[in-house]
Every structure is written in C-alpha cells, then in structure tokens.
Amino acid sequence: MSTVVPTRARVEEVAAAIAPYVRRTPVLDVDVEGQLVTLKLELLQHAGSFKPRGAFASVLAAPETPARLVAASGGNHGLAVAYVGATLGIPAEVFVPATAPAVKVAGLRARGAHVHLVGTTYAEAYAASLEAAAAPGALALHAYDAPLTVTGQGTLARELEQQVADGAVGDRLDTVLVAVGGGGLAGGVAAWFAGTTTRVVAVEPVGCPTLHAALAAGEPVEVTPSGLGADSLGASRIGEIGFAALRDATSVLVTEDAIREARSWLWAQTRLATEPGGAAALAALRSGAYVPASDERVAVVVCGGNGDPAEL
Known part of the structure; x- marks a missing residue:
C-alpha cells in the first residue's frame, strides 16, 4: 500500500x-x-x-468499469461497496466475519451483494477475499488502507x-x-x-x-x-x-x-x-x-x- x-x-x-x-x-x-x-x-x-465516500472515489477512478467489486469488511465497508455496486450497476462480492451483526449482513444481501461469512475477524475475511479479488475484471476495494x-x-x-x-x-x-x-x-x-x-x-x-x-x-x-x-x-x-x-x-x-x-x-x-x-x-x-x-x-x-x- x-x-x-x-x-x-x-x-x-x-x-x-x-x-x-x-x-x-x-x-x-x-x-x-x-x-x-x-x-x-x-x-x-x-x-x-x-464509507461510500472512499468506495465511490475508488470505483470512479478505475480506468475502465470493473466487472465485479470485491471487498472484505466488518460490515460498513461492505454495505458501502454493495451500495456503490447497485448504484453503478456492478455486481459486488463481500467477505465478512461470521461475527458481523445480523443487521449488517441483512443489509448487504438486501443491496444485492454476494455475501461470504468467513472466520471471526476482519483479517480473516480479508485473507479469504484475495482469491476473488485476483479474478479478471475484479476491482478490490480495501476498507481503509x-x-x-x-x-x-x-x-x-x-x-x-x-x-x-x-x-x-x-x-x-x-x-x-x-x-x-x-x-x-x-x-x-x-x-x-x-x-x-x-x-x-x-x-x-x-x-x-x-x-x-x-x-x-x-x-x-x-x-x-x-x-x-x-x-x-x-x-x-x-x-x-x-x-x-x-x-x-x-x-x-x-x-x-x-x-x-x-x-x-x-x-x-x-x-x-x-x-x-x-x-x-x-x-x-x-x-x-x-x-x-x-x-x-x-x-x-x-x-x-x-x-x-x-x-x-
């Protein structure tokens, strides 16, 4: 970074x-x-x-429209990425800890994101997201760094x-x-x-x-x-x-x-x-x-x- x-x-x-x-x-x-x-x-x-401020900044600056947005999140970053994806017509894949609050997981799904529940910490969710982020056309959106x-x-x-x-x-x-x-x-x-x-x-x-x-x-x-x-x-x-x-x-x-x-x-x-x-x-x-x-x-x-x- x-x-x-x-x-x-x-x-x-x-x-x-x-x-x-x-x-x-x-x-x-x-x-x-x-x-x-x-x-x-x-x-x-x-x-x-x-979170949508940083997520929109990253997606709008991409040299071409991504085929998919990928993020790891404790919840709020994922919600923002899902919102950005829905707004711009880009599928979103979000990895969150299994301990994420149910209200946030429900919000992710309501916004059309494909949700993966992985581990108990953000670090574990982030590690799990790396393979999806490496796929052709994917744009990985880091939560903060x-x-x-x-x-x-x-x-x-x-x-x-x-x-x-x-x-x-x-x-x-x-x-x-x-x-x-x-x-x-x-x-x-x-x-x-x-x-x-x-x-x-x-x-x-x-x-x-x-x-x-x-x-x-x-x-x-x-x-x-x-x-x-x-x-x-x-x-x-x-x-x-x-x-x-x-x-x-x-x-x-x-x-x-x-x-x-x-x-x-x-x-x-x-x-x-x-x-x-x-x-x-x-x-x-x-x-x-x-x-x-x-x-x-x-x-x-x-x-x-x-x-x-x-x-x-």
Missing part, C-alpha cells in the same frame, strides 16, 4: 468527482455538559456510514469545515474528534486539516487500540480486536496511510460503558440511533477521556448508524 498522505488539493478533486453520488450530511449543534459541540451526522450518509479510500473519507472533513464556517456560531474549528478503526476516516480527516490550526483527536475503544498501540510502538503493530465496537472499529492493525496521517494526532481510549452511555445520550437527546462505533468519538467527551477548554470549538464525527435499534 502507498503511504502517501492525501493533500487538500487531491481531496478537493475527489470531492468534485463523488459529489453526484454522496450526501452532504448535515451538522447539528448540541450542548454537551455546557460545551457547544457540532455533530457531523455522517450516519445519515448512504448505506449508513461514511488505499490512497483513494483515505482521500474519499477526507471529503467529510472538507465538508465539515465548510459547514462550521457557514454556521451561526462563528467559523473557528479548534478540534475534531473522530473514531479510529483501520484509520481510513481518521487519516482522511487528519490529512485535510494538516497544516491548519484544527487538531484531530483520535478515539478508540479500549478493546480496539490500533492507533494507540502503533503510536506507543512508533509503527503499526498487530492488536487483537475485541468488545463493543469491534464490528466497525475492529481492524487488527492500523493502516499505513492512516498511521502516517495521524502521527501528530491526540489519541484517547474510551471504555465500553462510555460508548454505551454516549449512544444512549445521542438517542435521548437527538433521536439519533447510532451503532457503538458511531458513538465512540462522542464518548470521549461525555466520559472525560478528552476534556476541551471552555472556549474550545469542538466537532464530533458521528460516523455510523448500522446498529440494532432494539439495543437502545
């Missing part, structure tokens, strides 16, 4: 290319313990997460910056909190804000510390994903591109109880039904894992909504 971090100029180009196919998701200003916080509601994106994937996810940060600038409470954006799995989204966000005054706070569940462990080791290392949020944030190793983009990010860990509380708070206060990974970034604020200054202008990416509403 290339470790070249996307530039703002490249994110701009990709944003123009995918604009006809993705939603400009809304923002919502809320009070979190007396702090004004802007929520970026990416759970309202097509297929229920930010590919240049166009990371660049596509960076369009979310571009959009957020514009929305804050256009808001009624001032145009300053000091801090963005974003969840980390394999690092595609957080890496894209960090790439967009590189060289600006906006800092990125990377948030991970204690059971899925891919970035936290990599920063401690000085390089990407293997971890064993477990616990709440592992279905969407359960990469076993941070992507090379994401790690390169996030070297200077603030990294914090949140407990499962903090994620549950943030998820419940979002439902009670905003009627947003998130999946656990989608509430992880807010959990850092709600739990005190990240404590902003009193005048700090903070945004939180609510990145996914493909959970079971019955759990709320």
